[in-house]
Amino acid sequence: MARTPLSMTPTGWFQVAWCSEIPVRSVHTMKYFGREMVAWRSASGTVSVFDAFCEHLGAHLGHGGHVEGENLVCPFHGWEWNREGRNVCIPYERHPNRGRRIRSYPVVERNEAVWIWHDIDGRPPHFDVPDIFGDFGDDRTAADYYPPVPAATLFRPGLEIHPQYIMENGVDFAHFKFVHKTPFMPEFTRHDFGGPVSYVDFTIAFDEGATLENATSGVESINAGLGCSVTKSWGMVDNRTMPAVTPVDEHTSDVRFTVWIGRKPGEETGDITRYGTIMADLVIEQFAADIDIWAHQRYSDPPALSRKEYEGFTALRNWARQFYPDGGPDGADPSSPSGAVPPTGEEFVRIRRSELDALRAAAQP
Numbered sequence: 001m002a003r004t005p006l007s008m009t010p011t012g013w014f015q016v017a018w019c020s021e022i023p024v025r026s027v028h029t030m031k032y033f034g035r036e037m038v039a040w041r042s043a044s045g046t047v048s049v050f051d052a053f054c055e056h057l058g059a060h061l062g063h064g065g066h067v068e069g070e071n072l073v074c075p076f077h078g079w080e081w082n083r084e085g086r087n088v089c090i091p092y093e094r095h096p097n098r099g100r101r102i103r104s105y106p107v108v109e110r111n112e113a114v115w116i117w118h119d120i121d122g123r124p125p126h127f128d129v130p131d132i133f134g135d136f137g138d139d140r141t142a143a144d145y146y147p148p149v150p151a152a153t154l155f156r157p158g159l160e161i162h163p164q165y166i167m168e169n170g171v172d173f174a175h176f177k178f179v180h181k182t183p184f185m186p187e188f189t190r191h192d193f194g195g196p197v198s199y200v201d202f203t204i205a206f207d208e209g210a211t212l213e214n215a216t217s218g219v220e221s222i223n224a225g226l227g228c229s230v231t232k233s234w235g236m237v238d239n240r241t242m243p244a245v246t247p248v249d250e251h252t253s254d255v256r257f258t259v260w261i262g263r264k265p266g267e268e269t270g271d272i273t274r275y276g277t278i279m280a281d282l283v284i285e286q287f288a289a290d291i292d293i294w295a296h297q298r299y300s301d302p303p304a305l306s307r308k309e310y311e312g313f314t315a316l317r318n319w320a321r322q323f324y325p326d327g328g329p330d331g332a333d334p335s336s337p338s339g340a341v342p343p344t345g346e347e348f349v350r351i352r353r354s355e356l357d358a359l360r361a362a363a364q365p
Helices: 163-169 175-179 274-294 307-323 353-363
Strands: 012-018 027-032 035-041 047-051 066-068 071-073 087-089 107-110 113-118 153-159 187-192 197-203 218-224 228-234 239-247 253-261
Touching (some): 163 274, 187 307
Antiparallel strands (some): 107 113, 197 218, 239 253
């Protein structure tokens, strides 16, 4: 991948682990946003994420550090740090060092994953991680799906991929036919980029011979910033997915993908079965096809968009600017904030899904 002009330190929620990777009283080492970090789980089960180095003399807390109750203990001199990163005990002194604090990050555990809030200016979270069940407005719960971790996951560390690529993929209707071999290009029924959490829905089918006119399936997605996305499929194999791209440094990101497959009748309880694994592998295979392209992609700015592509890509790139410390890449055309050149000719018409359904019904013989 040619180095992207986009900042690799965007603001937002980013997945740094699956919950099961951090057992109670364990310390987990990692590197994100160019910083060495540790994630640790207290005796009560709460996960915290710190910069990795003790504020005393700089020992790495992930190499020999351990958990005592609700504190993380440095392996070098036994200094104890609470979940807020404050020193609460120096074993050979009467009082802790109240003037020093290890940098800690806001943490949320949701959808089987550990998320940290990253903001280079230290601002607190101003939007939330979506719930892959609660936020789609139906009555489905995790109990209706096979547990996804670890059998229905993908992890590709250290790839030259930027988080924005996956978000642009969501409005890229044309790639479905050529990358995912769908019988027709999808029809987008919702583009809502009105806030830091965006919504993109489209009608699609993977069945051979299916057409847009008779398609009865689709995808709904909720995108919380650039690092967190959840999707729900309807009218096809019951699945929900959670792709996540988290920057490691100025060049690379870790890519994670989690797949929930709806339980087959007769398999209402227990771990994932052969059926669930096969279905999850098919979904993962589709996502892996995208990764193979992203890993060698150059960020094109301004892009050479067709008339049909212009609206979706422009809306998404304008939306994405809010998550960058500097507002996005330099050199954008002021009349077209995304940097794209507006095509002339064909105009776009927005239509609600209910209106689209009514038109389709009226067109039936």
